[in-house]
Amino acid sequence: MDARRVPGAYGAVMGKYINPTLHRPIRIIIGMTVGAVIGLTGNWKLPMYWLLFPTIIFINLPQASFQLVWKLTGKSLFLAFIASVLTDILATHPFIVWLISSWLCFYAIHDTAKHNNQTSWFFGLISWSLFLILGFSGISTRSLLADYYWSFIITVLLMYPIFCLLPSPGLAPQPPENNSSPPLTGNMICIGIILSLALGAYLIFNIKDSVFVFITIIGAVMALKKGDVAKYNQRMIGQLSGCVLVGVLVLITLGQTDQLLVIILGHLLIVSYLVYAFGQPNNAAALTNAMIGYSVPFILYMIPGQPILYNLSIRVIMLCAAGLAILFIDLTLQG
Numbered sequence: 556m557d558a559r560r561v562p563g564a565y566g567a568v569m570g571k572y573i574n575p576t577l578h579r580p581i582r583i584i585i586g587m588t589v590g591a592v593i594g595l596t597g598n599w600k601l602p603m604y605w606l607l608f609p610t611i612i613f614i615n616l617p618q619a620s621f622q623l624v625w626k627l628t629g630k631s632l633f634l635a636f637i638a639s640v641l642t643d644i645l646a647t648h649p650f651i652v653w654l655i656s657s658w659l660c661f662y663a664i665h666d667t668a669k670h671n672n673q674t675s676w677f678f679g680l681i682s683w684s685l686f687l688i689l690g691f692s693g694i695s696t697r698s699l700l701a702d703y704y705w706s707f708i709i710t711v712l713l714m715y716p717i718f719c720l721l722p723s724p725g726l727a728p729q730p731p732e733n734n735s736s737p738p739l740t741g742n743m744i745c746i747g748i749i750l751s752l753a754l755g756a757y758l759i760f761n762i763k764d765s766v767f768v769f770i771t772i773i774g775a776v777m778a779l780k781k782g783d784v785a786k787y788n789q790r791m792i793g794q795l796s797g798c799v800l801v802g803v804l805v806l807i808t809l810g811q812t813d814q815l816l817v818i819i820l821g822h823l824l825i826v827s828y829l830v831y832a833f834g835q836p837n838n839a840a841a842l843t844n845a846m847i848g849y850s851v852p853f854i855l856y857m858i859p860g861q862p863i864l865y866n867l868s869i870r871v872i873m874l875c876a877a878g879l880a881i882l883f884i885d886l887t888l889q890g
Contacts, residue, residue: 573721575722575723578721578722579723579834579836580827580830580831580834582613582717582718582721583609583614583826583830583842584826584827584830585613585721586609586612586613586710586713586714587609587610587613587822587846587850588819588822588826589609589713590605590606590608590609590706590710591606591819591853591854592815593605593706593709594606594706594854595815595819595857596815599702599706600694600699600702601685601699601703601706602702602854602855603850603854603855604702604706604707605706605710605854606850606851606854607681607847607850607851608628608706608707608711609710610843610846610847611624611628611843612624612627612714613714614839614842614843614846615627615674615839617723618718618722618723619714619717619718621711624711626675627674627678628675628707629675630676630678631675631678631679631681631682632682632704632707633679634659634682634683634686635682635686635700637683638683638684638685638686638690639686639696639697639699639700641655641687642686642687642691642696643690646691649691652691652758653751653754653755653758656683656687656751656754656755657751657754657755660680660747660750660751660754661744661747661751663676663679663680664746664747664750677774680750680773681770681773682703684754684757684769684770685699685769685770686700687754687758688754688758688769691758749772750772750773753769753877754769768870768874768877770847770851771790771791771794771848771874771877772877774790774794774844774847789841789844790844791878793841793844793845793847794847794848795848795874795875796845796848796849797845797848797849797850797851797852797853798848798852798867798871798874800825800849800853801849801852801853801856801857801867802864802867803825804821804822804857805857805864807821808821818857822853825849826846826849829842829845829846829849833845852866852867852870856870
């Protein structure tokens with residue numbers, strides 16, 4: 556569909572019943588709800604991507620376009636495959652894998668500063684790190700890849716009918732990128748060192764149980780800039796708030812994680828609140844951060860028979876410890 560035209564027939568029909576300004580919020584809510592249902596009901600090894608891909612597509616894209624999807628997710632899809640291959644070829648050489656990963660981290664930071672494309676590298680480094688860490692912990696990366704690509708394919712297929720029924724009115728802009736100024740050269744080195752050391756610790760000590768905390772580390776560290784830690788603090792607060800929201804959901808549902816309908820209704824309410832609070836079209840970065848902060852603990856811990864509040868408490872402690880350590884390293888290296 557031409558990005559310069561207002562979508563026709565179906566969009567016009569829906570426009571008679573639903574205010575066009577509500578199309579984007581409704582798209583996000585539908586995408587996140589469908590992803591949650593599939594992620595919770597299937598036996599997936601990487602269920603988080605059933606919510607991460609809807610977050611990328613329905614929050615950051617103004618229209619259904621595979622070209623725009625690829626612009627944001629292409630690095631993630633490619634790096635996941637390469638990481639899977641590396642875990643098979645270099646399974647007994649973690650130091651070599653760490654050197655390659657360190658180079659990738661520095662290159663990602665440099666490319667982000669040069670081309671201002673933080674979003675695509677953020678999701679790319681997430682996939683790279685997850686597949687390496689889980690692969691070196693003994694989990695089959697082939698099954699991980701299958702879950703990963705299935706979640707991408709189905710989310711993209713769902714994108715077209717949802718955007719067709721609920722199009723964005725008027726001209727469609729390009730997907731938003733990070734609008735902040737590029738970090739300074741010295742800070743780029745600092746960020747690369749932090750990412751490399753963190754990934755090395757995960758590979759050496761095999762702490763896969765807290766691997767998803769590394770997602771927060773990636774997102775927060777890439778926001779660090781010399782003399783300005785406001786964005787870093789916002790991202791850390793967003794992640795911690797996400798854990799609190801999941802805890803509230805557990806209390807509201809009285810811990811009945813085996814009642815799928817109750818969980819989905821609670822999820823629907825929280826997603827609707829986040830969209831209402833952060834859903835301005837020019838504030839996609841804040842909504843993405845808030846949605847990831849909530850979605851990851853939700854999809855990981857809302858499992859029947861698991862000590863949810865205990866797991867959330869441990870995650871909060873790890874996030875606080877990682878956040879303080881990163882801030883200390885950043886301030887120390889910058890003098």
